[in-house]
Amino acid sequence: MKIAVCIKQVPDTSVRVKIAPDGKSIDAAGVEHVINPYDEYALEEAVRLKEQVAGSEITLVSLVPDKAQQIVLKALAIGADKAVHIKADNVPNDSLAVAKVLAEELKLGSYDMIFFGKKAVDYDNHQVGAIVAEILNLPCITGCTHYEYSGGKITAYREIEGGVEVYEVVPPVVFTQEKGPHEVRYPQLRELMAARKKPIATKQPNFSAPIMQTVELSYPPPRPAGKIVGKGVEAVPELVRLLREEAKVI
Numbered sequence: 001m002k003i004a005v006c007i008k009q010v011p012d013t014s015v016r017v018k019i020a021p022d023g024k025s026i027d028a029a030g031v032e033h034v035i036n037p038y039d040e041y042a043l044e045e046a047v048r049l050k051e052q053v054a055g056s057e058i059t060l061v062s063l064v065p066d067k068a069q070q071i072v073l074k075a076l077a078i079g080a081d082k083a084v085h086i087k088a089d090n091v092p093n094d095s096l097a098v099a100k101v102l103a104e105e106l107k108l109g110s111y112d113m114i115f116f117g118k119k120a121v122d123y124d125n126h127q128v129g130a131i132v133a134e135i136l137n138l139p140c141i142t143g144c145t146h147y148e149y150s151g152g153k154i155t156a157y158r159e160i161e162g163g164v165e166v167y168e169v170v171p172p173v174v175f176t177q178e179k180g181p182h183e184v185r186y187p188q189l190r191e192l193m194a195a196r197k198k199p200i201a202t203k204q205p206n207f208s209a210p211i212m213q214t215v216e217l218s219y220p221p222p223r224p225a226g227k228i229v230g231k232g233v234e235a236v237p238e239l240v241r242l243l244r245e246e247a248k249v250i
Helices: 037-052 066-078 095-106 128-136 189-195 233-245
Strands: 002-007 009-011 033-035 057-064 082-087 113-117 140-144 146-150 153-160 163-169 173-177 200-203
Touching: 002 037, 002 066, 002 095, 002 128, 033 037, 033 066, 037 057, 037 066, 037 113, 037 146, 037 173, 057 066, 057 095, 066 082, 066 189, 082 095, 095 128, 113 128, 128 140, 128 173, 140 153, 140 163
Parallel strands: 002 057, 002 113, 057 082, 082 200, 113 173, 140 173
Antiparallel strands: 009 033, 146 153, 153 163
């Protein structure tokens, strides 16, 4: 079974990002980048399916800058077999333009399963995986948590409010990944060293003209200062009055 997992680099969510002087992008100075967490969940589930089905192979497809090679190597160490590194220093914030580049590469592989994270945590667009599926004319199940394989069919589980949806599908298929029940495995040193010997094909992207542009980035407005109305039970009547008359929440 041939499996593809698409990964993206994003700023580490523990880092406080700054807006660049152009007002339209993030200042990359001092910002550590990591694999998009939802893409890591997708990779973990792909590796688990690979372990279920003998002879399976996982190919990473990454659209990241040249300097993001370590991200590709880490993903290979987690369990992928080879990678296609599409080098792009300036990836447009345009889901359609990105999806076209990825679809062009993915259709060359004739994959049985293609995994995406449900979203990237930088722009939260929730779009690329579903657009790629549409371009390739493949079924797409979004927001899945985990999978089972049996008799040539894949059972996908999707959590919804108050329950779980269960889908059965015959490959080829596209999945987008939610955080599921399985923790992402942490590669050991020997696996990181072995990843350097795995094949990585490098390519250059051919982006179409973007149909969407970032006009402006801005910080959220500062929160107003808190108000101390007193201490102990004596302050409760005043607190209730303020919640009713000023905050208007009761």
